[in-house]
């Protein structure tokens with residue numbers, strides 16, 4: 001591949017890399033690496049490897065235990081396992097920031113610049129359904145694929161926002177144990193993967209990006225709890241957006257320090273000599289040297305695209321978060337469905353409703369509906385959720401979300417998903433939505449139809465067609481009537497709902513989720 005690299009970029013790289021420059025340049029003529037990461041919310045890597053016909057084309061990515069390089073003759077996005085959210089296709093270097101964030105089940109995590117959601121799904125997989133993920137992106141049009149990826153991955157404990165960082169900070173304060181800033185950057189490290197980035201490079205100047213990054217860093221610093229950890233990453237080579245940015249940040253925020261990252265697998269240490277003398281003068285010698293604790297992934301030294309990663313820690317004692325326990329009893333609190341939630345929703349949609357007037361759900365006022373009984377009836381006939389602790393049901397319009405109880409009110413924020421979107425109230429009925437199916441475990445569904453990946457019926461279902469089955473093909477997990485919602489699975493992993501009626505399954509897969 002012949003890339004026309006901008007002259008300004010070439011000159012700068014020669015200066016930075018010296019005799020290594022030729023090797024760096026040669027990497028642009030080499031094949032890029034493709035990666036996929038197993039979604040451990042659904043399956044672990046070893047079990048998936050036993051099942052997949054892709055195994056001969058996979059090679060372990062050394063820095064991510066559940067991820068593999070694949071050769072580009074495999075087309076994982078076309079496989080039904082992709083539609084079941086069993087893996088996410090992700091550039092191998094892009095997996096590093098979350099691997100270094102040290103996320104544990106129970107943590108409160110903010111992924112500030114999250115769309116389209118690669119790193120958010122990686123965080124969710126590490127949370128294992130416990131704790132909370134707030135995933136945000138400032139670009140409204142990018143929050144749609146973000147929400148979709150969260151739902152495809154079967155995440156139950158995430159909220160998707162479309163906010164300016166300052167508004168999140170105002171609402172949450174020092175609430176997060178972990179924060180990821182996968183910053184908007186000049187994207188120099190992505191020239192090989194996405195040649196269109198070369199054209200964008202001129203308009204997204206390094207200077208403009210570094211101003212944006214500085215503002216973002218200052219805003220998120222207020223949201224990290226004492227003792228918390230924060231990862232800052234970019235996919236660019238420019239020191240102004242990397243070493244210099246971190247040096248200036250620790251000078252402005254002396255309660256933060258740089259945590260060492262071991263430069264393994266061909267990674268290089270960050271270079272303190274690339275910090276300008278002006279920025280260096282603000283730091284102690286020790287602080288300046290600590291910049292070498294950051295890492296750079298160079299495409300000529302490692303099997304992935306260019307990245308920079310810094311791990312920062314805030315002084316203080318980290319809070320203890322509840323440890324995970326075996327799922328026992330899940331209870332849902334329906335008492336908090338308030339008018340406030342409707343107003344927030346209307347604000348997002350840009351349609352202000354007159355104060356105090358309730359939103360109607362197919363002719364009924366929400367207040368008049370016994371939502372809890374309607375849900376109980378649906379559960380009795382179709383699903384039985386398991387898990388731990390208490391969730392809170394909230395409604396935005398007629399849509400019903402489940403949120404972890406410890407989540408503060410989202411009032412006033414631009415909310416794309418207020419939690420796990422399970423369905424909607426239709427007067428005196430509950431209609432389930434696709435994200436409910438995607439995050440179900442098959443044993444939680446009353447009726448299951450599991451097909452193998454190469455079954456023609458499954459492909460028909462994924463294309464949005466009605467399918468016909470024998471009653472014996474269905475697996476019943478509860479004593480319910482035969483007709484009703486059925487969870488369609490590939491190899492026991494959900495891909496969506498259907499509605500079974502005497503041998504026919506009406507397809508409930510939303511249009512945007514079908515296999516092309």
Ligand SMILES: C[S@@+](CC[C@H](N)C(=O)[O-])C[C@H]1O[C@@H](n2cnc3c(N)ncnc32)[C@H](O)[C@@H]1O
Nearest residue numbers: 113114115116117118119137138139182183184
């Ligand atoms: C490098 S991309 C993120 C990629 C993403 N982390 C992933 O792994 O899929 C940077 C994102 O930052 C968003 N962004 C830019 N400025 C922002 C800001 N001030 N606050 C939040 N997000 C911002 C952009 O819209 C863009 O989606």
